[in-house]
Amino acid sequence: MKSALIEAIEAGELTLEIPGEIRVERPKSRDHGDWATNIALQLAKEAGMPPRELAESLAARLRQVDGVSTVDIAGPGFINITLDAAAAGLLAKTIVEAGESFGHTEVLAGHVINLEFVSANPTGPLHIGHTRWAALGDAIGRLLRASGAEVTNEYYINDAGNQMNVFANSVLSRIHGEDVSEGGYPGEYVKELAEEVLAARPEVRDMDRDEARPIVRELAYQAQLGQIKDTLDAFGVHFDVYFSEESLHSGGHVRGALETLRAQGHIDDREGAVWLRTTDFGDDKDRVLFKADGEPTYFAADAAYYLSKRERGFGEKIYLLGADHHGYVARLKAIAACAGDDAEKNIEILIGQLMSVKGAKLSKRAGNIIELADLIKWLGTDALRYTLARYPADSPIDVDPDLLQSKTNDNPVFYVQYAHARSRNAARNAAAAGVDQSSFDASLLTHETEEELLSHLGRFPSVVSSAAELREPHRVARYLESLASAYHGWYAACRMAPSVAEDGTAEPVTDLNRTRLWLNEATAQVLRNGLQLLGVSASERM
Known part of the structure; x- marks a missing residue:
C-alpha cells in the first residue's frame, strides 16, 4: 500500500x-x-x-x-x-519462521509506561478481590510489550499509616498468646506470622512492647510481603518494581511534591491546612494535602507517588483499580493536571468490576476472605487466568467452577488448549508417517477450510495491537476461540498424513502433506503466542 x-x-x-x-x-x-x-x-x-x-x-x-x-x-x-492462493498461503511459512515474534508489532514503540496493579495492603493474604486485576494487569502488560511499548509492572506497597501499627499490634498479641483486639487482624495467618517473627527474633517476646513493635512490624511485614510475592508467582504474575509508600515519606518525596505543586500555582493555604485545588480540573471538591496539625494525608502520598512516576521517566501511567475506586478517577486525573501534565495523555485509570466464584469457601487461614492461593489450588492458574481475561474489565463475572474443570468444548480454556494439543498430536502422527517440512508450496492450500484458517491466522497481529491499544485482553481470548474453531474444522476436513489402505499400504508423501504440516505448525505457533499473552500455558497433550 x-x-x-x-x-x-x-x-x-x-x-x-x-x-x-x-x-x-x-x-x-x-x-x-x-x-x-x-x-x-x-x-x-x-x-x-x-x-x-x-x-x-x-x-x-x-x-x-x-x-x-x-x-x-x-x-x-x-x-x-x-x-491469489499462493500469496495467501505464504502466510503459513511466514508465521513458522517468525516463531514467538509473530503478532508482535511496533505500533506502541516509543511509549514508556508505568503499569500499576494489584497493590494490596501487606497486612494479609491476596484475596478474590485482587484476583481479577492480577490476571488482567499482567495480560495488559504483555500486550503492551508485544506492541512495542516499554512497560514497567509496578506494585505499590501500602506500608505506611496506622494500618501497619494495627498489623504490628495484632502480631504482637499473638506472640504473647493473646486474642487480637477489636479492629485488629484476627486471621490464623497472623499466628503464623507471629511464629515466623519469633523464629527470627525470639527475644521480642521479652522486650517492652513499644520497643518490640517496630521490630515485629518490619519482620511481619516482610514475611507477609514474601507470601504475597509467592502467590503472585504461582499465578504467573511478575512485577518489575515493588514501590514502598513509606519511602515517599522517609525520602522527603511528600514534602517535595508539595513544593512542585505549589510552583504550578494550584495550592491554597486555608483553615490552617494545605489544599490542592483539584476542582480546577474537574474534581468534585478540593483535596487536603496537609492537615492543620502538619500531618500529610493519604492524598498527599497519592500526589507524591504520581510525581515519583513522572520523575522516573514514565510518560504514561496506567492505574488499574478495583470496583470501589470510582471516586479516585477524578482526583488522580486532577493531580496530573495540577502537576502540569495532560490528564488525557499522561494518566489512564481503569476500573475493574467484581468477580465471584460459585461455591468458593472462606479461607481457614484468613477467616473472612477467599484467598487467591486457595483459588489457584482449586481451579488452577490456566483456567482462572483465561476465564478472567476473556471478559471486559468493566463487566462483572460469576465464575462457574464446574465449567472451568470440565474437559468439554463448552469450557473455553479447554477448547483452545485442546486445539494446541491436537496440533501437537497431529504433528507427531505426521512425523511417524514420514511427513516433514522439507518443502512448501503455498499454491496447494486451496481447500475452503484452509482459506478460512489462513484468514484467521492473518488477523492475529491486528488483534494483538488493538487489544493493547484498548487495554482489552478479552479480544485475544475471543480470537483464540475463533482460531481454535477454524483449526478444528480444517483438521476434520484436510488430511496431513497420507491415507492408509485396508491392506496397510500408505499413499506416498506429497508436497500437499508437507505444506499442510507447515499450516499445522503455523496454527500451533499462533495459539501458543496468544495463550502466552494471556499468561496461559499451551498444552502438549490432553
Whole structure:
C-alpha cells in the first residue's frame, strides 16, 4: 500500500505526506477479501479528492502487484484486497519462521509506561478481590510489550499509616498468646506470622512492647510481603518494581511534591491546612494535602507517588483499580493536571468490576476472605487466568467452577488448549508417517477450510495491537476461540498424513502433506503466542 502511494505521488497524481503508519487489516468477513484498508478515507481531504476517487487510483496500482488477485472498492472508499492462493498461503511459512515474534508489532514503540496493579495492603493474604486485576494487569502488560511499548509492572506497597501499627499490634498479641483486639487482624495467618517473627527474633517476646513493635512490624511485614510475592508467582504474575509508600515519606518525596505543586500555582493555604485545588480540573471538591496539625494525608502520598512516576521517566501511567475506586478517577486525573501534565495523555485509570466464584469457601487461614492461593489450588492458574481475561474489565463475572474443570468444548480454556494439543498430536502422527517440512508450496492450500484458517491466522497481529491499544485482553481470548474453531474444522476436513489402505499400504508423501504440516505448525505457533499473552500455558497433550 505504501508503494502504491509513493508511485502515485511520483507520477503527480497525488500531493500529500505519506503517514507514518498505514493500517492494512484482516476484515472480519471473508466476503471483504484477505486485507482491507481505509487509507483513502484517511487521506482524501489532504489529497483534495473524493475518497472513492482516491481509492480507485490506488486500487489500479495494487492490481498490478504480483500475488494480488482482485482489488475492490466498497462503500465510500474502503479498499478490499484478495490475494491469489499462493500469496495467501505464504502466510503459513511466514508465521513458522517468525516463531514467538509473530503478532508482535511496533505500533506502541516509543511509549514508556508505568503499569500499576494489584497493590494490596501487606497486612494479609491476596484475596478474590485482587484476583481479577492480577490476571488482567499482567495480560495488559504483555500486550503492551508485544506492541512495542516499554512497560514497567509496578506494585505499590501500602506500608505506611496506622494500618501497619494495627498489623504490628495484632502480631504482637499473638506472640504473647493473646486474642487480637477489636479492629485488629484476627486471621490464623497472623499466628503464623507471629511464629515466623519469633523464629527470627525470639527475644521480642521479652522486650517492652513499644520497643518490640517496630521490630515485629518490619519482620511481619516482610514475611507477609514474601507470601504475597509467592502467590503472585504461582499465578504467573511478575512485577518489575515493588514501590514502598513509606519511602515517599522517609525520602522527603511528600514534602517535595508539595513544593512542585505549589510552583504550578494550584495550592491554597486555608483553615490552617494545605489544599490542592483539584476542582480546577474537574474534581468534585478540593483535596487536603496537609492537615492543620502538619500531618500529610493519604492524598498527599497519592500526589507524591504520581510525581515519583513522572520523575522516573514514565510518560504514561496506567492505574488499574478495583470496583470501589470510582471516586479516585477524578482526583488522580486532577493531580496530573495540577502537576502540569495532560490528564488525557499522561494518566489512564481503569476500573475493574467484581468477580465471584460459585461455591468458593472462606479461607481457614484468613477467616473472612477467599484467598487467591486457595483459588489457584482449586481451579488452577490456566483456567482462572483465561476465564478472567476473556471478559471486559468493566463487566462483572460469576465464575462457574464446574465449567472451568470440565474437559468439554463448552469450557473455553479447554477448547483452545485442546486445539494446541491436537496440533501437537497431529504433528507427531505426521512425523511417524514420514511427513516433514522439507518443502512448501503455498499454491496447494486451496481447500475452503484452509482459506478460512489462513484468514484467521492473518488477523492475529491486528488483534494483538488493538487489544493493547484498548487495554482489552478479552479480544485475544475471543480470537483464540475463533482460531481454535477454524483449526478444528480444517483438521476434520484436510488430511496431513497420507491415507492408509485396508491392506496397510500408505499413499506416498506429497508436497500437499508437507505444506499442510507447515499450516499445522503455523496454527500451533499462533495459539501458543496468544495463550502466552494471556499468561496461559499451551498444552502438549490432553
